[in-house]
Amino acid sequence: xxxxxxxxxxxxAILLFSGFRVITAKNPVHAALFLVLAFVTSACLxxxxxxxxxxxxxxxxxxxxxxxxxxxxxxxxxxDLESLRKGFWKNMPLALVLGVVxxxxxxxxxxxxxxxxxxxxxxxxxKISNANKLGWVLYTQYSYPVELASMxxxxxxxxxxxxxxxxxxxxxxxxxxxxxxxxDSKTRFTMVKMAAEVEEISSAExxxxxAGDKQ
Amino acid sequence: MEFLQHYLGHDLAFxxxxxxxxVLTIVPLTLSxxxxxxxxxxxxxxxxxxxxxNRVGPFGLFQPFADLFKFVFKEIIVPYKASRGVFYFSPxxxxxxxxSCWAVIPFNPELYFTDVxxxxxxxxxxxxxxxxxIILAGxxxxxxxxxxxxxxxxxxxxxxxxxMGFALIAVIMVSGSLNFIDIVNSQAYGKFAxxxxxxxxxxxxxxxxxxxxxxxxxxxxxxxxxxxxxxEIVAGFHVEYSGTPFALFMLAEYANMFLVSTLTAxxxxxxxxxxxxxxxxxxxxxxxxxLVIKVLILLFGFIWYRATFPRYRYDQIxxxxxxxxxxITLVWIFVIAVWMVSPFTIWK
Numbered sequence: 430x431x432x433x434x435x436x437x438x439x440x441x442a443i444l445l446f447s448g449f450r451v452i453t454a455k456n457p458v459h460a461a462l463f464l465v466l467a468f469v470t471s472a473c474l475x476x477x478x479x480x481x482x483x484x485x486x487x488x489x490x491x492x493x494x495x496x497x498x499x500x501x502x503x504x505x506x507x508x509d510l511e512s513l514r515k516g517f518w519k520n521m522p523l524a525l526v527l528g529v530v531x532x533x534x535x536x537x538x539x540x541x542x543x544x545x546x547x548x549x550x551x552x553x554x555x556k557i558s559n560a561n562k563l564g565w566v567l568y569t570q571y572s573y574p575v576e577l578a579s580m581x582x583x584x585x586x587x588x589x590x591x592x593x594x595x596x597x598x599x600x601x602x603x604x605x606x607x608x609x610x611x612x613d614s615k616t617r618f619t620m621v622k623m624a625a626e627v628e629e630i631s632s633a634e635x636x637x638x639x640a641g642d643k644q
Numbered sequence: 645m646e647f648l649q650h651y652l653g654h655d656l657a658f659x660x661x662x663x664x665x666x667v668l669t670i671v672p673l674t675l676s677x678x679x680x681x682x683x684x685x686x687x688x689x690x691x692x693x694x695x696x697x698n699r700v701g702p703f704g705l706f707q708p709f710a711d712l713f714k715f716v717f718k719e720i721i722v723p724y725k726a727s728r729g730v731f732y733f734s735p736x737x738x739x740x741x742x743x744s745c746w747a748v749i750p751f752n753p754e755l756y757f758t759d760v761x762x763x764x765x766x767x768x769x770x771x772x773x774x775x776x777x778i779i780l781a782g783x784x785x786x787x788x789x790x791x792x793x794x795x796x797x798x799x800x801x802x803x804x805x806x807x808m809g810f811a812l813i814a815v816i817m818v819s820g821s822l823n824f825i826d827i828v829n830s831q832a833y834g835k836f837a838x839x840x841x842x843x844x845x846x847x848x849x850x851x852x853x854x855x856x857x858x859x860x861x862x863x864x865x866x867x868x869x870x871x872x873x874x875x876e877i878v879a880g881f882h883v884e885y886s887g888t889p890f891a892l893f894m895l896a897e898y899a900n901m902f903l904v905s906t907l908t909a910x911x912x913x914x915x916x917x918x919x920x921x922x923x924x925x926x927x928x929x930x931x932x933x934x935l936v937i938k939v940l941i942l943l944f945g946f947i948w949y950r951a952t953f954p955r956y957r958y959d960q961i962x963x964x965x966x967x968x969x970x971x972i973t974l975v976w977i978f979v980i981a982v983w984m985v986s987p988f989t990i991w992k
Contacts, residue, residue, distance in 0.1 A: 493772025
């Protein structure tokens, strides 16, 4: 067995283990971390198939951005672990049925299609980078699907903004940057002339003494 | 390498050869990081009209080692109810990300650890993992201060990563490659070949500024250091750490400063290219010394900003990242694209 297949089995084992731990970990933060580990190991597996662009994009997008936000939310929400476990056995049969259906579907796909030996059909010795090849295909052969996908993503972005931005909310407070920048020393700071107040020192001392006596 | 292959066989020799190369990359890097901490203390002291660390050894040159020994011999205190595994693991993640980026960075056309096609993408991907170290360190300590610091740092790093990525897209566009050596070499060609004007610095000047400032924000340095704002949240995400794990956080911060400076030098300042014309003899030749000089200038800038600017407010940081840098980079990418296909192109 050469070093590449040893690495493959090591990564595959880590991937399976972390995937299993995602659904069995008690602490939601730990579950999210195992999901991160699963993403990273699958990126390593892709890297071994010489598809470095996809592997690095997986890390950049899913691990570097999506999972960070996910972890963020999981940490901020104070999840009540006991209430999550409620109804576990009641929902178990339905979950099992669904799980078996999904498993069968996946098996069907794998059995029907022959095993793909080289997914990306890449030549590891080639000096032309993966990104270059992918770009050629995406922007010539598949340019309409790419445009369509980007329009759908843009739509999602606009909708998300529209859902969260409520200008009508009376309680919302906004920073007016122009007003902040436009201030000068005169609007911030006023010199007020006051006549000096002179209090007799001896009487002030007397007051302090009486206060001290009371205590 | 052939010598090793003769004795150990192909696979083992390959592994050991790369291990040796990794050590040869990391040890000088760690040493320079150690002296960067000393340089920062001395330069800051100079700017504050103080003397600074000058007691240990001549000019305080042994100070970094004194600090290191102090950190190593201190007790590692784990807070009550901390998540122990994550607590110990997060400094390792952050240092791993800071050091493993150096695997693809070339120091001159012949001197590099590996020369990969997607080097730039690798650096962006790996450095985006560094945020896990911070957010987990903030969470694992089970302390409100450290958690707040971690949350602030994460929000800031995610925001500035976008502007940084877009600034790099312009660099990729004009050099047509994700490979660092190609990126540097492409800055020696074009209409103004062989002069400072063919570097990415001047045609991509807005991107250079955005990248430089985002780099300061990414490394959580002053004036963007709200995540460890002493006056508000004690020391931010690493408030619960002591001893060696704390030293790892410091090491990672300074290694990241080095990384951002080196990337800026490679992508915008022409890397190892000389600023002088080729016929100036030794001054006109490309060499690693130019890269070192550029990196040192940028690092001095990092320290200078810390001594000069007051800390940004949190909402100002978010505004700068999302409402100013992101539109600037988006518009400038469009401008560059039009410029490249127009007759006025300087990249052909």
